[in-house]
Amino acid sequence: MADQLLSTVTYHETLPENYVRPESQRPRLTQVISDANIPIIDLGSPDKSRIISQIGKACQSYGFFQVVNHGIDTELMVKMMAISLEFFRLPPEEKAKLYSDDPAKKMRLSTSFNVRKEAVHNWRDYLRLHCYPLEEYVPGWPSNPSSFKEVVSTYCKEVRRLGFRLLGALSLSLGLEEEYIERVLGQQEQHMAINYYPRCPEPELTYGLPAHTDPNALTILLQQPNVAGLQVLKDGKWIAVEPRPNAFVINIGDQLQALSNARFKSVWHRAVVNSDTERMSVASFLCPCNTAIISPPEKLLAEGSPAVYRSYTYDEYYNKFWSRNLDDEHCLELFKGEKSQSGGLSGPCKSST
Numbered sequence: 030m031a032d033q034l035l036s037t038v039t040y041h042e043t044l045p046e047n048y049v050r051p052e053s054q055r056p057r058l059t060q061v062i063s064d065a066n067i068p069i070i071d072l073g074s075p076d077k078s079r080i081i082s083q084i085g086k087a088c089q090s091y092g093f094f095q096v097v098n099h100g101i102d103t104e105l106m107v108k109m110m111a112i113s114l115e116f117f118r119l120p121p122e123e124k125a126k127l128y129s130d131d132p133a134k135k136m137r138l139s140t141s142f143n144v145r146k147e148a149v150h151n152w153r154d155y156l157r158l159h160c161y162p163l164e165e166y167v168p169g170w171p172s173n174p175s176s177f178k179e180v181v182s183t184y185c186k187e188v189r190r191l192g193f194r195l196l197g198a199l200s201l202s203l204g205l206e207e208e209y210i211e212r213v214l215g216q217q218e219q220h221m222a223i224n225y226y227p228r229c230p231e232p233e234l235t236y237g238l239p240a241h242t243d244p245n246a247l248t249i250l251l252q253q254p255n256v257a258g259l260q261v262l263k264d265g266k267w268i269a270v271e272p273r274p275n276a277f278v279i280n281i282g283d284q285l286q287a288l289s290n291a292r293f294k295s296v297w298h299r300a301v302v303n304s305d306t307e308r309m310s311v312a313s314f315l316c317p318c319n320t321a322i323i324s325p326p327e328k329l330l331a332e333g334s335p336a337v338y339r340s341y342t343y344d345e346y347y348n349k350f351w352s353r354n355l356d357d358e359h360c361l362e363l364f365k366g367e368k369s370q371s372g373g374l375s376g377p378c379k380s381s382t
């Protein structure tokens with residue numbers, strides 16, 4: 030129900046009971062490491078082979094990195110953030126029209142993560158959009174604010190281009206041909222989550238998003254400047270990712286961990302909230318087409334490492350992911366060890382769901 034949206038209330042004086050995590054699951058914010066940082070990669074550097082090796086290393090150790098000089102106009106990044114905030118500032122009755130807690134919907138304003146399933150809620154509202162092919166989905170997007178469709182669709186195109194460039198670098202870093210990953214993932218879907226985390230009266234007791242891995246292939250995150258909230262798990266410790274001006278945060282999703290036969294890591298990350306200020310982020314998810322068969326290339330298996338996961342279609346994976354709680358065990362664990370059920374490259378792909 031739309032009255033569950035957090036962004037319809039100006040400020041919450043207290044944290045409602047159903048957002049309070051049990052003692053053992055709380056974020057322990059004082060133990061978070063804030064002076065470490067994840068790798069920052071300059072995509073504008075003329076040394077292409079260095080970029081490829083830096084990206085490969087970052088994906089094997091952190092599963093996360095930031096990119097600067099990525100070719101996306103700063104002005105567009107600022108506009109994207111501004112229009113997102115404007116959207117969440119719309120009057121409650123306007124937002125109520127877009128509310129849904131059905132994960133199958135291709136455009137929906139929702140709250141928390143999966144309110145139909147979860148026992149404890151998260152301090153987040155989000156607008157979730159399917160973004161590819163644009164001409165199919167843009168007509169159904171919000172028409173208020175009036176420039177929303179135009180700004181967001183321009184942003185989606187740019188982000189997709191950046192994503193494909195990164196997939197090329199990832200393929201090369203694995204010793205595969207540049208187009209390999211893009212080809213195996215098929216006609217890739219693209220989804221977006223515009224995340225709004227309101228000011229929270231008790232940030233020690235709850236999450237914006239609890240620890241999770243992303244179920245897709247690659248995630249490109251735009252963070253609001255000056256407000257930290259994203260944290261990444263490394264060697265058993267949570268590291269705060271400080272937003273860097275004009276940078277994107279990139280992370281490996283579960284599908285690239287599986288495709289790379291676990292060389293790349295789809296790592297646990299979470300978003301915490303704070304009592305001083307609201308925070309926004311825009312996550313763009315590149316997803317395999319539903320019929321894409323995810324299994325590692327022969328070349329990576331030939332080097333003495335057996336397949337870590339069985340083959341599966343993305344459709345099968347995605348349904349499994351949404352049937353669980355976000356912070357259950359790594360969803361890929363459920364695909365481990367069984368003998369391969371299908372092999373080879375993906376079949377014919379068309380964009381659906």
Ligand SMILES: O=C(O)CCC(=O)C(=O)O
Nearest residue numbers: 222224258259300310312
């Ligand atoms: O808001 C953030 O920093 C993280 C968002 C995220 O992890 C997601 O949307 O999957």
Ligand SMILES: [Fe+2]
Nearest residue numbers: 241242243298
């Ligand atoms: Fe995520």
